[in-house]
Amino acid sequence: MRNSAPDLYPVDDLKRTHRVTLLIWGAMAASLFVYALVAELVGAARASLPAPSLGVLRWVFVGLAVAQFAVVGLVARRLLEGRAALPAGPLRPAQRLQGAAILRFAMCEAVGLYGLVLFFLGGSRRDLYAFVVVALIALAVHVPRRERWEEWARAEARRT
16 A cells, blocks of 8 residues: 555554554454363362352343443444544554554453353353353454555545
């Protein structure tokens, strides 16, 4: 990609930030496999809540996951548009892309954590793996693609 506005969107900055973001994405995806490994190693050596309590908590976590996925796009969009209130002041475009991406990753990984918490409280591998699989699918949807970053940067350069 040729840099049409070098002062606003340096290509090297975008590439470097994308590479770092991709590493963060990989680490967060790998952590979901670590959750499963920890659960398998811990096995049956944990406390259990009564089934009714766990059922309510399970539905609370499902509701939280749905709410997160519904809201994260809006929050990420505000960050990309530069409308999010940040104490550090305005961010470079590559930083806005990275911040929005990491926000999405964190929301995806949180779903896996819900499964791990349910496993530790109730011992259900089914809960753990259901939440981890949903989190992995969501992370796969949000893998940072450099082409999309470059498209956004070009569109943002035209807009400003």
